[in-house]
Amino acid sequence: MRAVARHRQGPFRDQGSEAVGEVTLAFAARRYPPAEIPSKPGELRIRLSDNANSFNRHGPTLVDGTPSEIVRRTELGSRKRCSRQREQLTAPGLSRPILSSDSHSKGPYEPVTALIRGANTVIAEASTTVAVTGTAPGSVDLFAFQLDENRKVRSDADLVFFNNPASADGSVNLAADGRVHLDLRAIPAGVEMIAIAVSADESAPGPLSSVPGLAVTLTQRGGNVITAAVEGLTTERSAVLLEVYRRGGAWKARNVSAGWNGGLVALVTEHGVAVDNTRTQEAPVGAPAPAPRSTPPAGRDAATVDADGVRTVPAEAKLSLEKRQKLDLRKKAVAKVLLTKGARDHVGRVILVIDKTGSMRRRYSAGEVQEIVRRMVPVATQLDSDGQLEAYLYGVGFAKLPDVTVDGADEWIDEYVHLHGRHGGIDYDRQIGGVNDEIPIMAEVIASLDRNTTVPTLVLFFTDGGFNKRAAIEKLMRSASSRPAFWQFIGIGRSGFGVLEKLDTLSGRTVDNAGFFSVDNVDSLSDSKLYQLLLSEYPDWLRAARAANVLR
Incomplete structure (x- = not known):
């Protein structure tokens, strides 16, 4: 059984060219059981592409029978080129695609299923790739949640994102190009759903509805494609776009297109990711935003934390508007x-240690070290109890400098960021020197750590090499592993970094208490990338240190 109808309005003309073709609507009975094909003819209203540069909009078409789904195909020819264009169109009762071919066909078409908001369809292939157009680091971030039957993560490790690009079982992977690769055969039994979600970056203005081209495409290894247009969003800053879920022994995809005004905080807490050791649910869209909350009182000048989890220290009020906006x-x-x-x-202490040796000359003269200090101040506002950086310069010796404050960072840089001379009463050449010896400064920091404290310390250690002892x-480092501090080493340049490069495999430690990465020039990293690298391992250490009773 086969039914073919030509459009009432005759030939189809490709706008902007001389090519003329025809519209063919077809379905093949062999693809579906007879019960799925209605026996009575009916009128199908076909929704054509809105792309005015490619298609004219046509009206209703009568076909001999009403198939579950139809395929629209145009074949266009001209003196200069020959191309084919195709658009899948849906009728009421859409459930799955049909491959259509006839005597004019030059090969089978890959089926495309277009899901409107709330619609679902079966996923035929276990290996699938989900692409979300419109996302980009620093504007719209992409997330994948592995969820249980209650639509919650089993642990924070079930959140796959830029800082955790693969699930522990390897079934969900976020590639560098922003695509999420799913191996549905490897999804653990306790995971009932993978939610594909997005969140507008804090620095990006406007809701998701203003993001151009935001849409989802799920491509299966066999060529089947499922598209899900993002529809119905208004003021939301975060949203789940697509759900891939188990149903009756199979996997299905659903276009969700629903979200929250609260942005990232609302998104992750809705799905059970631990925030402030609570699992709260955002009020429905349109409800009043929660009032800013304060940390436990520590006097009249206590820091505050807003609804998005951003901490503000009192000294910020002294900054100019321009500096405060950048901060x-x-x-x-x-x-x-x-x-x-x-x-x-998890506030505590933040310690900044900077290499002051002759090999760092170019870094100082170019302003790279000065900018490092400025970029570490925001870390202190979020993680240091008083929002200040404890600072050291080191060479063969070291100098403990006054703390870097939010409102006094520029003046501090002018006074203390130098290679030679006498500054703040410190003889840089005699006391600090110009060659590397990391042992004295590391021993000094370790000696300042209280074994019995509940306060965690983050050590940010910038160096351009050495570490030969x-x-x-x-x-x-083994001795320090029983102390409440995590050491994040940052290598600047392309020199060898000795033992730092092998810290991950260092045995004999109570917990893994150190991380390392290197970069040719710190200025080349965006703020978001730099902070991802700086802080990616610190939260893991916090949990491990508490479990091992290092943090009491």
């Missing part, structure tokens, strides 16, 4: 990493 953007980038890693509100440094 706010960086604070939000820091808070975002901490939130997605489940480490918000491997045995002594390894001994210090």
Whole structure:
């Protein structure tokens, strides 16, 4: 059984060219059981493409029978080129695609299923790729949640995003190009659903509805394609776009297109990611926003934390509007990493250690070191109890400098960021020196750590090389592993970094207490990327240190 109808309005003309073709609507009975094909003829209203540059809009078409789904195909020819264009069209009762071919066909067409909001369809292939157009780091971020039967993550590790690009079981992977690869055969039994979601970055203005081209395409290895247009969003800053879920022994996809005004915080808490050790649910869209909350009182000048988890210290009020706006953007980038890693509100100490040796000359003269200090201040506002950086410069010796404050950072940089001379009463050449020896400064920091404290310390250690005393440094790091501090080492340049490159495999430690990454030039990293690298391992250490009773 086969039914073919030509459009009432005759030939189809491709606008902007001389090519003329025809519209063919077809269905093949062999693709479906007879019961699925209505026996009575009916009128189908066909929704054509809105792309005025490619298609004219046509009216209703009568066919001999009403199929579950039809395929529209046009074949266009001209003296200069020959191309084919196709658009899948749906009728009421859409359930799955049909491959259509006839004597004019030059090969089968890949079926495309277009899901409107709320619609669902079966996924035929276990290996699938989900692409979300309109996303980009720093504007709209992409997330994938592995959810249980209650639509909650089993643990924070079930959140796949830029800072955790693969699930523990390897079934969900976020590629560098922003696509989510799913291996449905490898999804653990306790996971009932994968939610594909997006959130507008804190620095990006406007709701998701203003993002151009936001849409989802699910491509299966066999060529089947499922598209889900993002529809119905208004003021939402975060949303679930597509759900891939189990149903009756199979996997299905549903176009959700629903979200929250509260942005990232609302998105992750809705799905059970731990934030402030609670699992709260945002009020429905349109409800009043929650009032800013404060940290436990510590006097009249206590820091405050807003509804998005961004901490503000009193000294920020002294900044100019321009400086405060720039600081706010960086604070939000820091808070975002901490939130997605489940480490918000873990305030303690932040220590900054900077290499002051001759090989760093270019870094100082170009202003790279000065900018490092400025970019570490937002980290202190979010993680240091008083919002200040404890600072050291080191060479063969070291100098403990006054704390870097939010409102005094520029003056501090002018006074203390130098390679030579006498500054703030410190003889940089005699006391600090110009060659590397990391042992004295590391021992000094370790000595300042209280074994019995409940306050965590983050050490940010910037260096351009050295660390040649491997045995002594390894001994210090093993000793430090029982103290409440995490050491994040940042290598600047392309020199060898010795033992730092092997910290991940260092044995004999109570917990893994150190991380390392290197970059040719810190200025080349965006704020969001820098903070991701700086803070990606610190939240994991916090949990491990508490479990091992290192943090009491």
